Amino acid sequence: MNERATTVEGVRRTNLGEVLRLVHHHGARSRATITADTGLNRSTVADLVSELATRGLVVEQEPDATRRVGRPSPIVAPSPDVVAIAVNPEVDAIEIGVISLGGTVQERTRVAFVRPPTPADVVDAVSRFVEGWQAGSPRVRIVGVGLAVPGLVRADDGIVRLAPHLGWHDEPIADQLSAALGLPVLIDNDASLGARAERLFGAAREHRDVVYLNGGASGIGGGLILDGQLISGAGGYAGEWGQTRPGILSDEDRRTDGGVLEDEVNRARLLQTARLGAVDDAALAVVLAATSDQGVVAEIDRQRRILIAALANAVNVLNPSIVVLGGFLAMLRDRDPEAFDADVRAGALEAPAEQVELRAAALGADRLLIGAAEAAFAPLLSDPNSFVERAPLAR
Incomplete structure (x- = not known):
């Protein structure tokens, strides 16, 4: 376990997050493997997996039919219907992706610009993309938005202090995007997020x-x-x-x-x-x-x-x-x-x-988008109980 917890609720929250992190970062695995990886007992793992499945965060699959010895253990996989929106503005384009739990890129698009995009351009492009994408994917639930910016991002409040090639100075773009989408927005330097993605998945x-x-x-x-x-x-x-x-x-x-x-x-x-x-x-x-x-x-x-x-x-x-x-x-x-x-x-x-x-x-061209999505997933992975349904955009 990687978080101290002193209450029953805290211990359960920690354990739920640990199981969800395992299947998110390492892929589908059997309950037996999860039991071995976490050190928890089988009944606790079964209970945790059941709760995560009820919340729609994981799905259970039938075990390998070729296995003949002993009672087969169900396979637990991250739900493809829980996603983060990932955004990477550059001097010539805004890249936007839909990344599901497990780090899978479901969709990506590139909105080209002949000049560096402004924060208003980013808000507009992402809002249009999310609105159109949600209309065609009604079952999928968005956890939040991860924003990978090529510049200096202040850790305390997410202000972009300087993105010199974009011409941005002291921009509260995360707050602006969150207000437009009605979703939490997590922001960091693009290369720091790329490093995280390559460390976890690459x-x-x-x-x-x-x-x-x-x-x-x-x-x-x-x-x-x-x-x-x-x-x-x-x-x-x-x-x-x-x-x-x-x-x-x-x-x-x-x-x-x-x-x-x-x-x-x-x-x-x-x-x-x-x-x-x-x-x-x-x-x-x-x-x-x-x-x-x-x-x-x-x-x-x-x-x-x-x-x-x-x-x-x-x-x-x-x-x-x-x-x-x-x-x-x-x-x-x-x-x-x-x-x-x-x-x-x-x-x-x-x-x-x-x-x-x-x-x-x-991870090639997906590295920054996967890293941005990881920032958006972080609160969910720390506390799966924090997951709430997000209403579609109202425009």
Whole structure:
């Protein structure tokens, strides 16, 4: 158990949350497995599962019919009818997804913009999406909304202090969106949420010490997980890898005097060099993987060198067991992953380099939406009794 409880009600609330977390984070499992994982007795687990099923949070399925030994144990799975709305505004689009318990992406859409969207644009786009989606999915129940913002989000009150590429300053967008939808809205930095998603469902699932860097249209952000805990910092602003000063050994590799990491390792520079317009990551990945254009190859190699130096420093300072790269940063590595990983290790101290693994984000384009949904699910996972029906939007 991971929460202290001193009353009967508190103990039961904790146990309900533990069972729901198990099936949400680890998938369908038998009652027998849940009993073993939690250390609770069989009758208690049966009672907890029954209550979660009554609340519509889990569903019980018939066990594997091929099992012949002993009495088969029912399979408990997260309900696909309980969902969170996930939102990620970027400089060129707003991505919106429907994520069910278990981390499954049921639906996603991308609303393109020719300029960075304003908070009002986000509220309008999400309201329209939720209204239309609810009309076609009357049985599905929305827990809340998770908002992944490429900027500094104050932990105390969810105010976006600064999202420089969006042009947002001290924006109470979570409150605005909650008022428009009539739903709770949880907000955090996009890369911190991406780190959480990869830790729970993706490349870092078996790791407790994780460095995550995310490369998007708004620059480079990141997350840090130490001993299984997401590190937020004093105000919630930790993880701004893109604002660090890069180690550039050759002046020929520098493009911006006094620039930070995201000025030099930059998605827009790749698009410009490859003579691409406002394409999504999938299209960019295809071009970068296949190109033989010497100008594009040279730019890829330049950005790789600078990124490698930054990652070697991170390995030395933080001693992670895994470094996960998302977005265009993963594309830079994927051009030649073996050489990339070897160069990171060569630039780090021998001892931490021996332990570290480097991988691309396993969740791909869904990583930030799944992370945002996880923020929305957090209150439910802490207290399944808190779940209440949400009325459809009234517009």
